[in-house]
Amino acid sequence: MIESDATYVVMGLLDADSIAFAIGKTLQSFGAKVIYTVQNERMKKIFFDRSKKLTDEDRADLDIRFCDVTVEEEVETLFNGIEGSISGLVHSIAYSNPKTCLGEEFHTDAIDDLTKGFHISAVSLATVTKFAQPKMTEGGAVVALTFASERAFAFYNWMGVNKAALEAVVRGLARRHGKDNIRVNAVSAGPVFTIAAKHIPGFEELGQTWAKSSPLNWDPNQAQPEVAGAVSFLLGPYSKQITGQTLYVDGGASIIGGELLPHER
Ligand SMILES: NC(=O)c1ccc[n+]([C@@H]2O[C@H](COP(=O)([O-])OP(=O)(O)OC[C@H]3O[C@@H](n4cnc5c(N)ncnc54)[C@H](O)[C@@H]3O)[C@@H](O)[C@H]2O)c1
Numbered sequence: 001m002i003e004s005d006a007t008y009v010v011m012g013l014l015d016a017d018s019i020a021f022a023i024g025k026t027l028q029s030f031g032a033k034v035i036y037t038v039q040n041e042r043m044k045k046i047f048f049d050r051s052k053k054l055t056d057e058d059r060a061d062l063d064i065r066f067c068d069v070t071v072e073e074e075v076e077t078l079f080n081g082i083e084g085s086i087s088g089l090v091h092s093i094a095y096s097n098p099k100t101c102l103g104e105e106f107h108t109d110a111i112d113d114l115t116k117g118f119h120i121s122a123v124s125l126a127t128v129t130k131f132a133q134p135k136m137t138e139g140g141a142v143v144a145l146t147f148a149s150e151r152a153f154a155f156y157n158w159m160g161v162n163k164a165a166l167e168a169v170v171r172g173l174a175r176r177h178g179k180d181n182i183r184v185n186a187v188s189a190g191p192v193f194t195i196a197a198k199h200i201p202g203f204e205e206l207g208q209t210w211a212k213s214s215p216l217n218w219d220p221n222q223a224q225p226e227v228a229g230a231v232s233f234l235l236g237p238y239s240k241q242i243t244g245q246t247l248y249v250d251g252g253a254s255i256i257g258g259e260l261l262p263h264e265r
Helices: 019-029 040-049 054-059 072-080 112-135 155-178 205-212 222-233
Strands: 007-011 035-038 063-066 088-091 140-146 180-187 245-250
Touching: 007 019, 019 035, 019 180, 019 222, 035 040, 040 063, 054 245, 063 072, 063 112, 112 140, 112 155, 112 180, 140 155, 140 222, 155 180, 180 222, 222 245
Parallel strands: 007 035, 007 088, 035 063, 088 140, 140 180, 180 245
Antiparallel strands: none
16 A cells, blocks of 8 residues: 655644644555654644653654644755655644634634645645655655545535645645655544644534445444555555545535435434
């Protein structure tokens, strides 16, 4: 599946529950080398403080680097600092100010917050792909994480807008980097109860929505490995002719009209 001598950059580590961490562990289980990124030194400290389950050996094995994706020089420095080539990149990064861009009211006048959220959640995929491309000397794959942007969910408001933009960025990059033999795709995951996600207003309700509509009984508490498996597929050789796509890993909820009825459970 994943070649054992491959190196992948996995961006967006916050704690051991982060989807990024599950992806990194899955890649490592295939023998790949993983370089994680966190936003800054403070975030690295938060990662280690929160990840009590990690042994000292686990901690010593982690290659964690810094990169704020809104600062182009940091992105350039990150990729210039990697020795040898890489086979792929995972963008597991998003941000929207919960006070102004998520919540009960869709309308907001916080234009700076909207701009920041758009930059981090959508535009940054193009920035990191641009600087990663010279490192993918044999071609490669880029995967971003998105969420059900074709539907309007309560509370999710402007993050939904950012995710729609992210999926459009995926298609633009797929078109641009085909000639470099670089594929660009997104995985649209159902709700995953990461620590960060639990702080999003209305996230509990999203879990309930999925409980009513997933034919495969999507479990938001245990979904990280399922998402990581699909990301690994899109990074590896079995998806060689797939690019510009959004792959739904959501227990099937996105194809259900209405809710599942009792006899369907
Ligand atoms: N948790 C879910 O239910 C769910 C569902 C579908 C998609 N996703 C997406 O998966 C991805 C990972 O989410 P997660 O739930 O693991 O949460 P997470 O908080 O663990 O990951 C988000 C990461 O983005 C990073 N980030 C924010 N601003 C940054 C910046 N300027 N520079 C660099 N990094 C920055 C944060 O530090 C954090 O590490 C996100 O794109 C999210 O939207 C999550």
